[in-house]
Amino acid sequence: MAFDIRKIRADFPILSQEVNGKPLVYFDNAATTQKPLAVIDAEAGVYKTINSNIHRGVHHLSNVCTEAFEDARKKVAGFINADSSDEIIFTRGTTESVNLLSFSFGETFLKEGDEVILTEMEHHSNIVPWQLLAQRRGVAIKVVPVTDNGELDMQVFGELLNEKTRLVAVAHISNVMGTINPVEEIIALAHAADVPVMIDGAQAIHHLPVDVQKLNSDFYVFSGHKMYAPTGVGVLYGKRKWLEMMKPYQGGGEMIDKVSFSGTTFNDLPYKFEAGTPNYAGVIGLGAAIDYLQEQGLEEIWAYEHELFEYAKEKMQTVPGMRFVGQTANHTSVISFLLGHSHPFDVGTLLDKLGFALRTGHHCAQPLMDRFQISGTVRASFAFYNTKEEVDRLVEALLRVGSMLS
């Protein structure tokens, strides 16, 4: 393995603490990841040395801060290989990115009778904004079902695509099951029908290399906090041709060219979609997170995490009563499971007392829970600072918890 795990763990100060008298094992990375010192220092450094409102001042600090902010935008563009940094819109997170898109794309292009295709495995963030749009404009939502083993039913997807379809919005990786969806194929099929595609990359961006041009995705959205960056920043990538046509989302400062009561003109990309003072300290922290990820190497991260994931799957399977929810060949970083007939809440509560941070519940994906007729799961999700020893300890803990609850 290419990396020095001891050194990596030392970069994340939060990991070395005890919880309930036990060393913390943090397996809730799909909810949010921990931050390396490089990111913490970058964000704190803004407030210590260059804090000033951006894009406004003639003075030194404002210029330096603006440059650092725009530099981060270039890093994001480079990270996902966008054609231009004008195509990178900063938001508060995935949720705001989807809301922005559903509003601006919807107000610009959609009318009654049009259709948007989602899937049964979407996070609520990629469902509810579209439902709001559907209510506003009389648009219909079509849903691609999930098969028993947790994959998208691609045949139904092909059937749902039709001349009324205006957009497809789908998760790159499921936050519940870790299924890697065939986004290349989805995009190719949609484009063949002249339909643009938004990929929700919240669970993918930090696990595998993403090249939006190679993918040819029209929109790609993700959150900083799930990729080792500060919370409160996110990204909407969009192809220039779409962003230029789309109406603005929120109005305010920054996004305007000229304001008068007889009519206001809007700023160019990307500022047209960035009303108000942005979270520039968070954005600069996001830039630092990208530097950090690139230092480790996305390919190396993928290889390490995938090996860890396969190891966990194999070991966890040996626990009596273990049942995985969603088990496809093409899977990564997330394992959702049920233990015998135990309620996920019980399993999660006992694991917490043993020092493990796992998530229990419906994971903001109630339609998927309904699909599998369960009320929730226990979810272990991994990052590259996790180790096989931690997995071994989880297995030991699961054996203990399982016998207590049976």
Place this chain on the structure above:
Amino acid sequence: MTIKEKQKEVIGEFAAFDDWMDKYSLLIELGNELDSFDEVHRQPQNLIEGCQSKVWLHAELNDGEIVFQGDSDAIIVKGIVALLLRVLSGHTPDEILESELFFIDEIGLKEHLSPTRSNGLVAMVKQIKAYALAFKAKMG
């Protein structure tokens, strides 16, 4: 026994354990031993839906005392339900309304009664008091 005495008794039983897993083993045992919930009362109006787990609560007035029945789909929650019922069931509306619940805190299960835990227990305690208030009004 008064509500206060019962709480002290529970605290005493839990004091024997300082390991978390032992405390939870006892809770699980209490959950398993809880009198089964009368299926006729498993009605939507008796369901308290937490985000993570469900709690059922039914109350009847019997000779001026309220008798509660409860249940949960999560065994740890059910164990806490069992404790709450042991402490509060069989008391008059006034006794319940005047009671102060300190035992949950003392035995270290406070987190389960925090509003962020969303397991239905906070709403259950509120509902117990609401029943007491309603029965009190009825009794005039």
